[in-house]
Amino acid sequence: MEYNFEEIEKKWQKFWNDNKIYKTDIDISKPKFYVLDMFPYPSGSGLHVGHPLGYIASDIYSRYKRMKGFNVLHPMGFDAFGLPAEQFAIQTGQHPAITTKQNINRYRNQLDKMGFCYDWDREVQTSDPKYYLWTQWAFLNMFESFYNKSQESARPIRELIQHFEQFGTKGVNAAQTEELQFTADEWNSKSDKEKQEVLMNYRIAYLGITMVNWCPELGTVLANDEVINGLSERGGHPVEQKLMKQWCLRVSAYSQRLLDGLNTIEWTESLKESQRNWIGRSEGAEMVFDVLNSNSKIQVFTTRPDTIFGVTFMVLAPESDYVPLVTTPEQQKEVEKYIETVKHKTERDRMIEKKVTGVFTGSYAINPFNGTKIPIWISDYVLAGYGTGAIMAVPGHDSRDHAFAKHFNLPIIPLIEGCDVTNESFDAKEGIMINSGFLNGLSVTEAIQTANKYIEDNNLGHIKVNYRLRDAIFSRQRYWGEPFPVYYENEMPSPLPFAQLPLELPEVDKFLPTETGEPPLARAKKWNYMGFPLETSTMPGFAGSSAYFLRYQDPKNENALVSKEANDYWRNVDLYIGGTEHATGHLIYSRFWNKFLFDTGFSCEDEPFKKLINQGMIQGRSNFVYRINNDDNCRFVSYGLKENYDTTPLHVDVNIVENDILDIEAFKKWRPEFEKAEFILENGKYFCGYAVEKMGKRYHNVVNPDDVVKKYGADTLRLYEMFLGPLEASKPWDTAGIEGVHRFLKKTWRLFITSEGNLKITDEEPTPAELKILHRTIKKTEEDIERFSLNTAVSSFMICVNDLTELKCSKRKILEPLLIILAPFAPHICEELWFFLGRSHSVTTAQWVDFDPKYLIENIIQYPVSFNGKMRYKLEMPADATIEAIEQAVLENHQSQKWIENKEIKKIIVVPKKIINVVVSG
């Protein structure tokens, strides 16, 4: 009887499902382990073979941990709000909820075929009102909170109000949009509306007027991480800067904690580094410059206060509030003209042009260190959103300032001994200071410290830490997202009472903005609360994915996001697997979101994801055929012969190519125009060329996991995806090796079952050699799973089965444990064979077998003996031989080795169980 994977897999998937084998509940008698996959956005094109890579790895790990005695939480769900469904709705009028539901069903169907051990009873869908109630709830909590920097924690906004009532802003140390100052009396005499406006300055979820990335094509604003190279992440449309009133989350308040937290979690260095760069902490000084003949003062931020003697001009951002203060009447026209041109440039234009532009304001500032007069310019290379929107320019030691100085012919002063700054600035923080007054002779590091001290001592400014991390813009002018639980009274936002949640998405006639440019929700008929209009924008994609890992812990709870009990037990994610593309989006936002919930007592851990593994991308492997140009017969030439002709390469569907050999008949049917195609073959075959490209429809290189499952079975797909290479590496999908993995499963099958379908298994006692094979494999499998080296784990199974086949070993005492350790990788076939062995319960819930070290030690160890690093012969020694005995044996052996007799042994190095190295003279 042959290995009939199709039947077996269907049977056991049904068995697991019917018996709810993977249903998980709190069990305080067992240690918990939480394994999470980044849940997918269910796109219309379904899963391709790259998606399950991480899911397979996490599935193997979950199954392994469960067998090791852990209570494993391994849930799955769908990130169901998103732009593609909405775009589709705009085109077709089909409600996004319907499209989304269809896509989810398709995904679910595909996932189910791969034999994952998810507890589907815990499924969450972010577009489900029962789920997004808790997204809205969290938003309201953020609205009702501010960040107390002294306590390093979010606190209820009423604490701040009480403080204002008693002391005004005195003693307030809170994260804020701008610095405010008022007394208690002033606060108490403010109108309600005025008070609300002030509080917006502090709330963690606040309505703010900020420069946003506006994408006219999509008709919505985008967060920084949704803009790539000045184009929208979705669709690649140009993005411009625009001042708009938007909901924002005060993520920046958590900058330092987000940075510090990285040291407490097990993520890859590169991912932590990305986050550190994104947070962008920089220490420097904020310094005040007086403006000549004016009362104005300009504050700048610099990380190089040591270079102050090299400041030859100052630059303001075009949007800076300082601009009107310092522009002289003579320069007014020029400045206005410049600002106008800058406004019309998109982010992308700026990047592509990279032209140096700017305009002089007519004013001068005074260098506070030496009193020199420095011209104040305006240029778009200075960003309004960072620091103070104004810089002191040091062309000698900053490349951007240098380019500007060159262009406008401004002086450049070298400040470091021995450097030439005529053609290039010297940006490195090293060397000895010159031309710098009292800083002369100091090293750069010393000079920075000395200058900082001088600034503080002389009241010229203060030391300041700046972060690049911006507050998250939280409004989207779209339909398919969570509505804000907010209504407007007197034009001031008020939160909906919790009892009114969830605020469900209303029906609209079209999914487009209104004629007046309002978001789609403005089309809804009854979009108000007690007569007051409701907010018409919706939340962004990351809202629903920011706390989903907590909801899985208690998905059906109607009274809380997660009960205290469930959260105390499941805590945070022990292992999170997903792609690197979320490094600066989801993984920042959800850390922020969780920290907020931690502060407010709803999450018991400060960091949501303890260990994170990034699975690599699976790229497509495209195939090409070569059509001969200007050929009447539509001929194609095989890859190896194409140099003899003038050809055009054409992408060909990889599903009609096997091992780069084209299925000619299938090709003729693929496209009508190829029906009469002729082929110039090599050895009777047509070989295709190949290239590694992104997996996508346009390259005809999409491989659907369903097809692979159909052909080889889920167990083969699982093993093969792991076997392909290291989990974290990017690699192309190449079916060339899949036969080998499939062959391994067939071999395993044959260890148990004869070709007639009889059970081969005997109850004979295993030999030491067989036990050695088994225990070696158990040990290796454990080690490999623990370090996520799943490709080598698969290899070790192959070696094991090959060895057992060679020994014709079909002994129960060997094969039963083998099934247990193979079960996480290939659960279906193991269940079937386990069943044949007469075992009743599921092998996937069996207890893991521990290896017995006594079968691992070799009785005799063969030591390679090397002389001066060169291998000479092998010396056999008992495993328990002492180092002295080994040395003695080498010396004795030395005498019988003629070729070395006139050389003197200087040293004998014995590496236990590894090698003996003999150092000889000459």
Add this chain to the structure above:
RNA sequence: GCCCGGAUGGUGGAAUGGUAGACACGCAGGACUUAAAAUCCUGUAGCCAUUGCGGCUGUGCGGGUUCAAGUCCCGCUCCGGGUACCA
């Protein structure tokens, strides 16, 4: 520009500083078969010797540390990813 990775046979890839190339694909040869498929066996880094055991060279390039380097250190080259006027 900056920050991270990476470079090993024809291919994907193994190697806690200790016999480089595990395992798999592919290829070649063989067995079984009327034949094919399936299955099994042998060989497979390169070069030389293969009716001798074997020898030499080899982990992108150039140096170094070490008895011993794919692995550690210094200097390059190329490839991949992230990020960018962040002062």
